[in-house]
Amino acid sequence: MQYKNLGNTGLKVSVFCLGAMTFTEKGWRSAGTMSFSEIQKVVDYAIDMGVNFFDTADIYAFGESEELLAKALGSRKNDVIIATKVRGVMDENDPNARGLSRYHIFKSVDQSLKRLGRDYIDLYQVHWWDNHTPIEETTEALNDLVRIGKVRYIGISDFAGWQITKSVMLQEIKGYSKFVSAQMYYSLLGRDIEFEVIPACEDLGLGILVWSPLAGGFLTGKYTKDKPYPKDSRYSRMERPFLRFDFEKAYNLIEELKKVAKKYNATVSQVALNWVRQKSFVSSVIVGVRSLEQLKDNLGAVNFELSEEDIKYLDEITAPERPYPQWFLDMFADL
Numbered sequence: 001m002q003y004k005n006l007g008n009t010g011l012k013v014s015v016f017c018l019g020a021m022t023f024t025e026k027g028w029r030s031a032g033t034m035s036f037s038e039i040q041k042v043v044d045y046a047i048d049m050g051v052n053f054f055d056t057a058d059i060y061a062f063g064e065s066e067e068l069l070a071k072a073l074g075s076r077k078n079d080v081i082i083a084t085k086v087r088g089v090m091d092e093n094d095p096n097a098r099g100l101s102r103y104h105i106f107k108s109v110d111q112s113l114k115r116l117g118r119d120y121i122d123l124y125q126v127h128w129w130d131n132h133t134p135i136e137e138t139t140e141a142l143n144d145l146v147r148i149g150k151v152r153y154i155g156i157s158d159f160a161g162w163q164i165t166k167s168v169m170l171q172e173i174k175g176y177s178k179f180v181s182a183q184m185y186y187s188l189l190g191r192d193i194e195f196e197v198i199p200a201c202e203d204l205g206l207g208i209l210v211w212s213p214l215a216g217g218f219l220t221g222k223y224t225k226d227k228p229y230p231k232d233s234r235y236s237r238m239e240r241p242f243l244r245f246d247f248e249k250a251y252n253l254i255e256e257l258k259k260v261a262k263k264y265n266a267t268v269s270q271v272a273l274n275w276v277r278q279k280s281f282v283s284s285v286i287v288g289v290r291s292l293e294q295l296k297d298n299l300g301a302v303n304f305e306l307s308e309e310d311i312k313y314l315d316e317i318t319a320p321e322r323p324y325p326q327w328f329l330d331m332f333a334d335l
């Protein structure tokens with residue numbers, strides 16, 4: 001396993017992090033279900049392979065994911081890095097059981113700590129921007145959590161570039177603990193963060209933690225153009241696809257990935273994962289699985305690296321059109 005610093009911090013995280021969104025026997029959204037015995041196997045295998053980083057959230061199956069992750073880690077739970085999140089709706093009937101107010105953050109951190117059975121959280125992430133709470137209130141509350149020792153590092157998830165810049169500049173001016181990471185969707189089928197988010201993170205020293213690197217499983221190659229979706233797969237559980245991409249282009253991309261995979265005697269998933277992992281701004285890639293078999297396939301990506309030539313090829317065939325003002329700025333960058 002390869003380890004990288006989490007953004008500008010001294011904390012070393014494995015380049016593959018295990019995501020726990022699927023850790024639920026009840027089921028949550030389109031994630032599907034997993035038995036506890038399978039979760040146990042997956043967590044054990046991840047640790048055996050050198051994974052030291054686990055990602056969950058309060059809202060994943062309304063706390064069940066945090067509980068099952070802690071249960072599967074058992075006595076090892078204080079020897080690994082656990083990231084969780086706050087922001088989502090935990091109780092539809094309580095207007096304060098959501099968002100990034102000081103009230104909810106303080107309540108939520110205690111609830112997550114209880115479910116995780118720990119005294120502190122290694123990386124506490126705000127799940128997405130809250131339009132109804134001043135960022136001044138959120139950053140002050142998070143700084144206080146770090147000061148009182150309930151949280152070691154703080155990060156964002158699903159922010160726009162300007163929201164990252166505004167938050168971190170505010171933290172800097174106030175002398176608060178700063179966000180160290182940005183958990184964002186990034187894959188060969190979704191490169192939008194390259195325009196605003198990655199430049200902001202590189203400028204401010206935040207490491208990127210990639211979610212849905214396989215576009216929810218599409219980039220495994222298991223979905224084929226003329227056949228129904230495989231039974232009990234994530235896309236078969238969704239009424240409408242959650243991630244936005246052109247399916248026609250996506251099926252063509254899978255054919256290209258198969259050709260690249262053949263060169264390395266690898267799988268389509270491994271090629272798609274390594275394309276993300278090998279980007280310099282990525283600190284860790286969060287893989288999601290529903291079985292040990294899937295995890296074995298995905299972590300097999302550590303056994304090889306894509307050549308610069310293959311990365312360049314995949315960059316080119318998936319390049320999104322640069323929107324304004326990027327194309328304008330590109331044009332005059334050297335003047």
Ligand SMILES: NC(=O)c1ccc[n+]([C@@H]2O[C@H](COP(=O)([O-])OP(=O)(O)OC[C@H]3O[C@@H](n4cnc5c(N)ncnc54)[C@H](OP(=O)(O)O)[C@@H]3O)[C@@H](O)[C@H]2O)c1
Pocket residue numbers: 018019020021022031032055056127157158183184210211212213214215216217218220222232233234235269286287288289290293294295297298
């Ligand atoms: N911050 C956020 O807003 C946010 C959002 C989403 C996720 N996340 C985090 O990112 C993690 C990963 O996200 P994700 O689960 O969407 O990642 P993903 O890797 O894009 O998709 C994972 C899903 O693809 C299928 N799959 C994975 N490996 C496979 C393989 N080798 N062969 C066949 N199918 C395979 C499985 O679903 P099926 O077997 O059911 O088809 C699996 O649950 C989550 O656990 C969570 O921690 C964060």
